[in-house]
Amino acid sequence: MKFAVLVFPGSNCDVDMYHAIKDELGEEVEYVWHTESSLEGFDGALVPGGFSYGDYLRCGAMANQSNVMKALKDFAAAGKPVLGVCNGFQILTEANLLPGALIRNKNLKFMCRTVQLKVENNDTLFTNQYEAGEVINIPIAHGEGNYYCDEETLAELKANNQIAFTYEGENPNGSLADIAGIINKEGNVLGMMPHPERAANEIVGGADGVKLFKSIVKQWREQHVNN
Amino acid sequence: MKKVKIYVTLKESILDPQGSAVQGSLEKIGYGEVKDVRIGKYLEVEIGDTARDVDAIVKEMCEKVLTNTVIEKYRYEIEEA
Numbered sequence: 001m002k003f004a005v006l007v008f009p010g011s012n013c014d015v016d017m018y019h020a021i022k023d024e025l026g027e028e029v030e031y032v033w034h035t036e037s038s039l040e041g042f043d044g045a046l047v048p049g050g051f052s053y054g055d056y057l058r059c060g061a062m063a064n065q066s067n068v069m070k071a072l073k074d075f076a077a078a079g080k081p082v083l084g085v086c087n088g089f090q091i092l093t094e095a096n097l098l099p100g101a102l103i104r105n106k107n108l109k110f111m112c113r114t115v116q117l118k119v120e121n122n123d124t125l126f127t128n129q130y131e132a133g134e135v136i137n138i139p140i141a142h143g144e145g146n147y148y149c150d151e152e153t154l155a156e157l158k159a160n161n162q163i164a165f166t167y168e169g170e171n172p173n174g175s176l177a178d179i180a181g182i183i184n185k186e187g188n189v190l191g192m193m194p195h196p197e198r199a200a201n202e203i204v205g206g207a208d209g210v211k212l213f214k215s216i217v218k219q220w221r222e223q224h225v226n227n
Numbered sequence: 228m229k230k231v232k233i234y235v236t237l238k239e240s241i242l243d244p245q246g247s248a249v250q251g252s253l254e255k256i257g258y259g260e261v262k263d264v265r266i267g268k269y270l271e272v273e274i275g276d277t278a279r280d281v282d283a284i285v286k287e288m289c290e291k292v293l294t295n296t297v298i299e300k301y302r303y304e305i306e307e308a
Contacts, residue, residue: 058295065292094295101297103237104244148241148298174244 001220002028004042006072006088008063009034012050013085013197020200021046025213034066039075043220047072049086049141049195059102059144060090069095081125081216082189086142089181089191098184098191099157100149106174110143114205116168117180117194121161124183125219126190129211135168136208138194145193147175147182160185165192229274229281230308235294235301236267273308281305 005017014031021029032039039045053062063069069091076082076097084092092098105111114137119130130136149157154177157163165181173193181192196209237243243265250264270293274281285303294301 057293061292061295093297099297101295103241103298106242106244108244108248146244150240150297174242 001043001217001224002030002041003044003046004030004032004039005046005048006068007031007033007048008050008052008066008091010051010054011048011087013048013087013195014050016195016197016200017046017048017085020197020209020213024200024207024210025217027217032068034063034068036068037071039068039071042075042080043224044081044083044216045072045075047082047084047088047091048197049088052087052091055087055144058094059087060092060094063087063091064094073097076184076189079186079188081220083126083212083216084189084191085195085197086145086193089193090144092189092191097189098182099153100147100176100182102144102193103146103148104144105142105146105172110141111145111172112139112141113172114139114199115170115172115180115194117165118168120163120166121183123161124164124187124190124215126183126212126215127164128218129215136211137199137206138196138209139198139205140172140194141198142173142193145173145175147173147179147193149176157182164190165194228276228308230306231272231274231281231285231303232306233270233272233285233289233293233301233303234267235270235289235299236265237298238300241298 090102119134122130122132166178171178196212199206199209245266246264253261
């Protein structure tokens, strides 16, 4: 399976994402610069964390205007897997690939620590390697991770099982309904504030994030490899 | 040439943690009468001569990129520059 890691000016988790795919999963991966206009030949797209365009104006707003986003929208519309982490999640909401928006953390602080997440829906192409209700440890690092959407959207998210992860025990940023990660209605786009790519090996304090990437690969193999 | 003053604020329904922090600080230093503070953004945009309708251009820019209508609202004034 071949992954694209989108790179914007200011992305800073692109290397971690690349490492998780290449070294921990042993799958193919390439960086794709924001000026590119095609994602042809890729089977999955990863939008990494960081501060695209310095988060000027609004986090994710300028990145959404870049060339590669048109290709990403087509890629998502074709049903291919798209994962956005942290700033990547903010970009996906700005692009309307996911509903809602991310606003300033409730306590106004940038938070960087490992938190507990509960796998709310393990029946997605991103979470099939987790148990339902499994509690996992994944690091966060964000100042604007407070998920918001209107009541109608929240009801839809719940009704369609679109909430993939919630914060367990402590909600670090004040996000609505403890939401840490959501998928789109079609189930092929996931956005989450915590960083699974930073939990890809025990030597960095945990490997709970690996199953997320393994889930994507497993689903893809089942669909594309005959034997 | 037109000068456009654009004011972007969070919708009333959205909690403004920055505003709340400032309100708390004001209260602490003796301004107990301040009941609410909302913090927004102010943009000044200069638009050169164009055959297009300036009002329509501003609205389009606001909806497309300058605001996120999920959480923000905007108002603007167009002046001769």
